[in-house]
Amino acid sequence: MSIFTHEMIVSFNELETALYNYISQNSEKAAYMRIRELADETHVSTATILRFCRKAGCEGFSEFKIKLKMSLEEKKKTVIKSPQHSITEFFERTLHSDLEYKMQEAATLVSAADSIIFIGTGSSGILAEYGARYFSAIGKFSLYIKDPHFPIHTKFRDNSVTIVLSVSGENPFTVTQINQLKKEGSKIISITNNKLSTIAKISNMNISYYVTEEWYQDSNVTTQVPVIYILEAIARKISRE
Incomplete structure (x- = not known):
């Protein structure tokens, strides 16, 4: 995961942003540079670098380099499980859960x-x-709506059901x-990986599938096979009603 958050990045001034861009593009090199070497390479003062480090949540340049090295090591260690592992994990849990009942309840609501x-x-x-x-x-x-400000005609809103898909269940958008x-x-029917998430809690009903969340560097690569299974199972139940 990146050591820079959105809040940190938007707080950078012009010089700090240039420094951020250099480190992002040359992280392997920057992790082993001395502060004077980095200053010469980026044409900024050492004071600017120290201010940058504080905004990045570090007391000084040495601590910043340690965090940067740890971030690089974390990326190298990232291993994605085989798809069979995640899928088997999901289907084993369905045998001991109320998933079938939840899908039938959703199908009745949608029908x-x-x-x-x-x-x-x-x-x-x-x-x-x-x-x-x-x-x-x-x-x-x-219909699939991407834009939250997209105008939906009254005839489509009346007696409608919204099916929400979200792995984390926390997407503010x-x-x-x-x-x-x-x-x-x-x-609202939500399909999430966790029934305790914000989206699950504000829904009329939630179907959660609980598979191990996986990341590759900064990307969420959690399997979506359970979501496809749940969607198709609900649809097929509807077709039989």
Whole structure:
């Protein structure tokens, strides 16, 4: 994971931003440079570097280099499990959970709705679009909404169900969409990896699948196979009602 947060980056002035860009592009080299070498290389003063380090949450340049080296080592150690491991983990848990009951409950809720709205961002957004196409294919009018400010006609909001996809259940963009759709009267079904997440808690009902969350460097690469299974299982239950 990066040692720089969004809050840190937006606090940098012009010189500090130039320093940040250099370190980001030359992290292996910067981790072993002396402060004077870095100052000469980036054409800034040592005082600027020390101020930069403090904004990055370090007391000095030595502590900053230690954190940078640890971050580089963490990236080297990243190992992604085989897909069979994550998928087996999910299906073993379904045998000892109330997943089947939850999916049937969701299918009943969706069956009674006139329209289905899918939302999600990133890879969850791609699956939300897939879900909208899949549900439409079995006869339920469905649409995928990416923009929280996208105008939705009253006839689509009335008696609607929103299906929310989010691995972490904490995406602020998606939370904003949910709040807006709830105000407009849509019932919320969330599919998340954790039932204790913010999105799960503010939903009318939640289906959680609990697989080990995996990261490769700064990217969330948690398997999405459980989400596809849940979406297709709900849709097939609807088609039989």
